[in-house]
Amino acid sequence: MTDEPTPLSPRRQSRPVYVGDVQVGGDAPVVVQTMTNTDTADAAATLEQIARLADAGAEIVRVAVPDRRAAEAVPEIVRRTPVPLIADIHFDHRLALASIEAGIHGLRLNPGNIRDAAKVRQVVQAAKERGISIRIGVNEGSLPPIPALADGELPPPKVQRMVDAALWEIAILTDMGFEDIKLSLKAFDVPTMVSAYREIAGRVPYPLHLGVTEAGTPGAGSVRSAVGIGILLAEGIGDTIRVSLAADPAEELPVCWDILKSLNIRFRGATIVACPTCGRIEVDLIPLAKQVEEHFQTLGKPITVAVMGCVVNGPGESRDADIGLAAGKGRGAIFRKGEVVRIVSEDQFLSALMEEGAKVIAEKFGDEAPAPPTSRDGDFIPLAPAASPRLPGRAARRG
Ligand code: SF4
Incomplete structure (x- = not known):
């Protein structure tokens, strides 16, 4: 192009965190991520998919750890992954503890479904000792219950409930001196999701993981994701993105990159x-x-x-x-x-x-x-000062 491609807005300043050797937030480029859909207990199938997702442009991959069988496969998957991994944990904090023990690079927790602050604290303490980051993943579909209302009192709007849920969980972490936090406040409804992210962006310094939850099939879901994620990125909000499609997760990655390219934020491929x-x-x-x-x-x-x-x-x-x-x-x-x-x-x-x-x-x-992939300035993606010893394939992959 004859004019230098430039983004619409300067990035919101956020506190950098690391997932393995990938920086998220601060001055790092917006990071692209996705999630496997294999049975995590099947380490070989999960590793094969992770490698394919990395080749398609995923810089971080999340794996569901829904039960003990999955948790038992995490050490093998962590040992052989080419990109940093995040364990997705719901309900059972012991699965988070097992994943940390296995060397996972990051965690995703949902404040709505562990609920017990003492259990969350146990996980935070273990994450702190290992130096790994935690994403607080608020989802409109699994918010904490609304407290009893007085006669005639209206329930708080959903956006406020999402922001309150995030702030509640943040407080548990920060009260323990834990600051390696990322946040997501996902909703299917784009105005709800955009409003929630805008609100939290002005209230806390943590990097934001953007996504429209359960966005749908590849056609409609890509458009919905591009609108929601794109509005926020255009305003300088967002440090990492995931497009959620009812499809092979490899199909999410070109959509992520096309969103970034469309806004002159990052470029990958032609x-x-x-x-x-x-x-x-x-x-x-x-x-x-x-x-x-x-x-x-x-x-x-x-x-x-x-x-x-x-x-x-x-x-x-x-x-x-x-x-x-x-x-x-x-x-x-x-x-x-x-x-x-x-x-x-x-x-x-x-x-x-x-x-x-x-x-x-x-x-x-x-x-x-x-x-x-290059940043908007054409530089290689900044890495943390020292590459994680758990990621032997990474340096080679980055050339
Ligand atoms: S759409 Fe293609 S063919 Fe039609 S005017 Fe534009 S450049 Fe020409």
Whole structure:
């Protein structure tokens, strides 16, 4: 692009925490995460999925630890994971204690369902001793019960109940001198979720994990997540994101990255600008755009490629991209860095874009292996000063 891509708002300042060697909050880029859907007790299947999710762009992965069988598999999973792991704990604080003992890198707890402050304190003490962070995960579907109301008294609005639940649990942790806290206040209803995050963002310094809970199937759920997460990120609120879809969790990751790319917050892989086609089109553009996307996503380099169907917007968009095609009837102009470099026939559109793209990538990145995700400044993701000894594969993965 000719103008430097910049986010809409400066980031809210938050207190940094670490999940293994990944910093969340502070000056770290917004971190992308997801959650496995394998049976955690099946360590091999869970590890296979974690590796696939890491390859697709997950920087932290959460695993459910619903019972003792799952907890018993955690040591093996922690030993072999390529990315830091968070244990998702509901109801039974002993599963949190077992996961901590197994070397888990972070915990997610729900204040609505452990309820007993003494048990939460036991978990916090163990987390403190191991130096691991805790996400307080408030969910609109599992809020603490509403206290008895006087005659005529109305229950507090849901947003207030969500914020109050978070503040209650925060107080338990901070009363013990524990500050390595992340927070999420998820709801399916986007205005509720946005209001809850806005409210808590102004009241506490902790990093925020953004998400729309149970967002739905890939189409509708991606849109709902993009709206909710996107509104907050556009305002500078949010330090890590998860898109929750009723799908293979690998499908969540391109959505996360597209949200970040759309707001000029972070870039991973190619950005494809493609015209929607209309009655002016004189080439078969839609399959070409798909082929171009597949090719450049495989290369994994953060360049912009424009595939445009005619002379109305084609030259303008193509000039602004790293490479572009402005197609006409039977032939088209290939742009590189704003200049027309070739006029080619329709059967050469794809090969010409691939060749010119290779030149741009060589100029920008040399012979490097495919790049890891970049921050909005183009820097590699900052890591904690010392890599976790529990993550032997991580340095290699980051190149
Ligand atoms: S670039 Fe041309 S063909 Fe594509 S949508 Fe715009 S006007 Fe139509």
